[in-house]
Amino acid sequence: MTGRFALTRRLPGDYFTDALHTDVLKGLTGRPKSLPPKWFYDARGSELFEEITQLPEYYPTRAEHAILRERSAEIAAATGARTLVELGSGSSRKTRLLLDSLRDHGTLESYAALDVSADALREAGGQLCREYPELRVTGCVTDLETDLGLPEEAPGPRLVAFLGGTLGNLDGDARPAFYAALRRQLSPGDALLLGADLVKDPGVLVPAYDDAQGVTAEFDKNVLRVLNRELGAAFDPESFEHVAVWNEDEERVEMRLRSRRAQAVELPALEMTAEFEEGEEILTEIAVKFRRDRLTAELARGGLEVDRWWTDEEGRFALLLAGPAPAAADGGAVSR
Structure with missing residues (x-):
C-alpha cells in the first residue's frame, strides 16, 4: 500500500524467471524459432514502445x-x-x-x-x-x-x-x-x-512495425539484450536484422529477427547453445488484424x-x- 494505492501480486517470486527459462528453451529449440513478445518490456523496452506510439x-x-x-x-x-x-x-x-x-x-x-x-x-x-x-x-x-x-x-x-x-x-x-x-x-x-x-493496405500496416527512424528495430532487438542480462547470453544484437512482413494468409504482421550470418550463441543459464544459419529468423511478435x-x-x-x-x-x-x-x-x- 502506497498512500491510497494498493498493489497486490498474484504470481510467485520466481514466476518470471521460470517463465523466461521455459519460453526461451522452447522457443529457441523450436522450428521455426520464436520468442513471446512479453519479453520486450523491461524498462528500456517500455521506453522504446512509448517512442513508437509517437511515430508518424x-x-x-x-x-x-x-x-x-x-x-x-x-x-x-x-x-x-x-x-x-x-x-x-x-x-x-x-x-x-x-x-x-x-x-x-x-x-x-x-x-x-x-x-x-x-x-x-x-x-x-x-x-x-x-x-x-x-x-x-x-x-x-x-x-x-x-x-x-x-x-x-x-x-x-x-x-x-x-x-x-x-x-x-x-x-x-x-x-x-x-x-x-x-x-x-x-x-x-x-x-x-x-x-x-x-x-x-500492407503499405500502411508494415511501416507501422518497421519505421524509418529504426525505433521499432531497436525495440525488437531489445529482447536479445533482455536475454543477455537475464540468462547470461552472448547475443550480438547487431548481428540480427529487424524484419516486418505481412502474412496475407493469416492476416497479420510478423516481426522477426533475421540472423545476418551463421552463428552460435551461448545461453549459460539454460546450459544450451542456440545455433543460427545465415538468414534464419526468430519470430518475436505477431500482430493479427x-x-x-x-x-x-x-x-x-x-x-x-x-x-x-x-x-x-x-x-x-x-x-x-x-x-x-x-x-x-x-x-x-x-x-x-
Missing part, C-alpha cells in the same frame, strides 16, 4: 485515442460502470478519457489495473491517486496469459478495457482461451471494451455479444463494446 507511421495509438475522445461519454452512459478494470494497463494514459467520462456520468468508484510490470502499476497508480482523489485505485501484478483474474471485490457493473490492439498478439488458439477465461468472470451488466486493429464480421463471430463463439462498434474516420482501428451473451448469462456469470 504508428497510427493505432492515435486512432484509438480519437475514438475514445469521441465516444467515451457514450461508453460511460451505456455501461454505467462503477469500476473500470484495465488489462495490460501500462501507463494508463488513454484510460483517463474513460475515467473522466465515468466520473462525469456519476458512477465511477474504483479503478483496477492488471499488468506484468509492478513499476508501471506503481507509477500509474500514484498519478491516478493524485489526479482522482476520490477514486479507489488498485493494481495487480499478474500474467494475463496464465492468470486472468478480474477483481471480484470491485463494485459492479465493471467495464473491462483491453485496449491498444493487444488482442492481435494472441494467435488463433490463444484468443478463444482468453475469451473463455474472461467470459467465466463477467457478471450480467459487466462489459468489455476491446481495441482491434483492422485489415488494411481483424475484420468486423470475423471478429464478431469469434467473440460470439466465446460467449460475448458485440453491442457497439466504432472506428476512427479512416476506418483503420476499431473499438467495440461487448457483454455476456444472453444465452450464456446463467451459465458462467460470477455472482457478487
Whole structure:
C-alpha cells in the first residue's frame, strides 16, 4: 500500500524467471524459432514502445485515442460502470478519457489495473491517486496469459478495457482461451471494451512495425539484450536484422529477427547453445488484424455479444463494446 494505492501480486517470486527459462528453451529449440513478445518490456523496452506510439507511421495509438475522445461519454452512459478494470494497463494514459467520462456520468468508484510490470502499476497508480482523489485505485501484478483474474471485490457493473490492439498478439488458439477465461468472470451488466486493429493496405500496416527512424528495430532487438542480462547470453544484437512482413494468409504482421550470418550463441543459464544459419529468423511478435464480421463471430463463439462498434474516420482501428451473451448469462456469470 502506497498512500491510497494498493498493489497486490498474484504470481510467485520466481514466476518470471521460470517463465523466461521455459519460453526461451522452447522457443529457441523450436522450428521455426520464436520468442513471446512479453519479453520486450523491461524498462528500456517500455521506453522504446512509448517512442513508437509517437511515430508518424504508428497510427493505432492515435486512432484509438480519437475514438475514445469521441465516444467515451457514450461508453460511460451505456455501461454505467462503477469500476473500470484495465488489462495490460501500462501507463494508463488513454484510460483517463474513460475515467473522466465515468466520473462525469456519476458512477465511477474504483479503478483496477492488471499488468506484468509492478513499476508501471506503481507509477500509474500514484498519478491516478493524485489526479482522482476520490477514486479507489488498485493494481495487480499478474500474467494475463496464465492468470486472468478480474477483481471480484470491485463494485459492479465493471467495464473491462483491453485496449491498444493487444488482442492481435494472441494467435488463433490463444484468443478463444482468453475469451473463455474472461467470459467465466463477467457478471450480467459487466462489459468489455476491446481495441482491434483492422485489415488494411500492407503499405500502411508494415511501416507501422518497421519505421524509418529504426525505433521499432531497436525495440525488437531489445529482447536479445533482455536475454543477455537475464540468462547470461552472448547475443550480438547487431548481428540480427529487424524484419516486418505481412502474412496475407493469416492476416497479420510478423516481426522477426533475421540472423545476418551463421552463428552460435551461448545461453549459460539454460546450459544450451542456440545455433543460427545465415538468414534464419526468430519470430518475436505477431500482430493479427481483424475484420468486423470475423471478429464478431469469434467473440460470439466465446460467449460475448458485440453491442457497439466504432472506428476512427479512416476506418483503420476499431473499438467495440461487448457483454455476456444472453444465452450464456446463467451459465458462467460470477455472482457478487
